[in-house]
Amino acid sequence: MIDQDIKKFVLRLLLRKNGDTATATEIKLAIRSAFNAALTEGDLDNYIEQLEANNYIAGTSDDLSGTLWALTPKGKIRAQSLSKS
Amino acid sequence: MKTNNIAAWEEDSFWREVVAVLTGGKKLRGEHYLQNLSGEELEQLRSALSAPGTLSDQQKLCPARRGGKTDGELPPTSLLSPISQAVREVTTLRALQRQDIIGKATKDRCGELGIDPTLVNAVVRIVGEEALRQQAENQVGPFAISAANVLLLAEGMRTKSKQEEVKIDLKKDAEKRQNEKLKLDRDKFEEIKKKAAQLDQIKALRDPKAALNDADRKAIVDKVDEVLGIKKK
Numbered sequence: 001m002i003d004q005d006i007k008k009f010v011l012r013l014l015l016r017k018n019g020d021t022a023t024a025t026e027i028k029l030a031i032r033s034a035f036n037a038a039l040t041e042g043d044l045d046n047y048i049e050q051l052e053a054n055n056y057i058a059g060t061s062d063d064l065s066g067t068l069w070a071l072t073p074k075g076k077i078r079a080q081s082l083s084k085s
Numbered sequence: 086m087k088t089n090n091i092a093a094w095e096e097d098s099f100w101r102e103v104v105a106v107l108t109g110g111k112k113l114r115g116e117h118y119l120q121n122l123s124g125e126e127l128e129q130l131r132s133a134l135s136a137p138g139t140l141s142d143q144q145k146l147c148p149a150r151r152g153g154k155t156d157g158e159l160p161p162t163s164l165l166s167p168i169s170q171a172v173r174e175v176t177t178l179r180a181l182q183r184q185d186i187i188g189k190a191t192k193d194r195c196g197e198l199g200i201d202p203t204l205v206n207a208v209v210r211i212v213g214e215e216a217l218r219q220q221a222e223n224q225v226g227p228f229a230i231s232a233a234n235v236l237l238l239a240e241g242m243r244t245k246s247k248q249e250e251v252k253i254d255l256k257k258d259a260e261k262r263q264n265e266k267l268k269l270d271r272d273k274f275e276e277i278k279k280k281a282a283q284l285d286q287i288k289a290l291r292d293p294k295a296a297l298n299d300a301d302r303k304a305i306v307d308k309v310d311e312v313l314g315i316k317k318k
Contacts (some may be wrong), residue, residue, distance in 0.1 A: 029217035
């Protein structure tokens with residue numbers, strides 16, 4: 001359950017970026033801030049990899065900042081549906 | 086408490102976001118604890134959930150449930166736990182959004198000052214990550230160190246390229262001086278050659294065995310006349 005919550009959180013996080021990107025470090029630190037759970041770096045990497053595998057997010061490489069992540073169109077639609085109340 | 090069929094949480098953007106996290110974007114059940122809380126009670130709940138201590142400690146500070154069979158009872162911790170988690174997520178997302186706004190303003194300001202945008206982006210990201218790290222670890226530290234390192238590295242790279250430019254200029258100057266020296270040497274050589282030719286000429290004139298021409302003879306006679314005081318008439 002927490003896995004799904006974390007992945008939804010990442011989608012919401014990237015949606016708030018309004019098309020801007022986030023580094024993997026930024027995403028992982030935000031997860032650590034928002035979830036009071038014992039998560040390893042491997043766990044956090046897995047969430048990002050799963051979201052990428054599901055085509056919700058896509059990464060581009062940057063020399064100074066490493067990989068920068070953004071929502072794909074599919075990810076944006078999913079994130080928007082999660083943010084409605 | 087309901088007012089005109091609109092729940093208090095619906096009028097507050099923070100709680101709207103909390104409910105969206107709780108329900109995953111779906112509708113909140115009519116009998117949900119949050120549905121019947123007033124604006125003041127929602128604030129009380131927010132304060133209670135951010136208070137130190139365990140969820141059981143926080144539970145005692147929460148507003149009581151309203152309506153239904155459980156009216157007046159404290160919400161169970163099983164209900165508070167997902168609300169607390171959702172509040173934490175929304176608080177983090179809002180903090181990130183604030184950070185993004187500050188980052189964007191910093192980038193704009195640095196852009197106006199003509200600072201390299203790639204470098205500014207990297208520094209803003211690093212400062213942002215450092216702020217997040219400190220938030221995650223609940224501590225405050227020297228969060229500009231990594232950013233300062235990037236600046237120093239970039240400055241170092243700039244200095245290195247500047248040094249290379251200076252080296253090239255020095256090399257060019259040395260080549261120029263070398264060419265000037267070669268030209269001077271050539272001129273000197275020409276001068277020596279010219280002098281040697283003149284010496285040869287003088288030598289030839291001074292040769293006692295050399296035959297005298299009319300001009301020479303006349304010059305000698307004139308000199309002798311001058312020495313002897315013989316004046317020509």
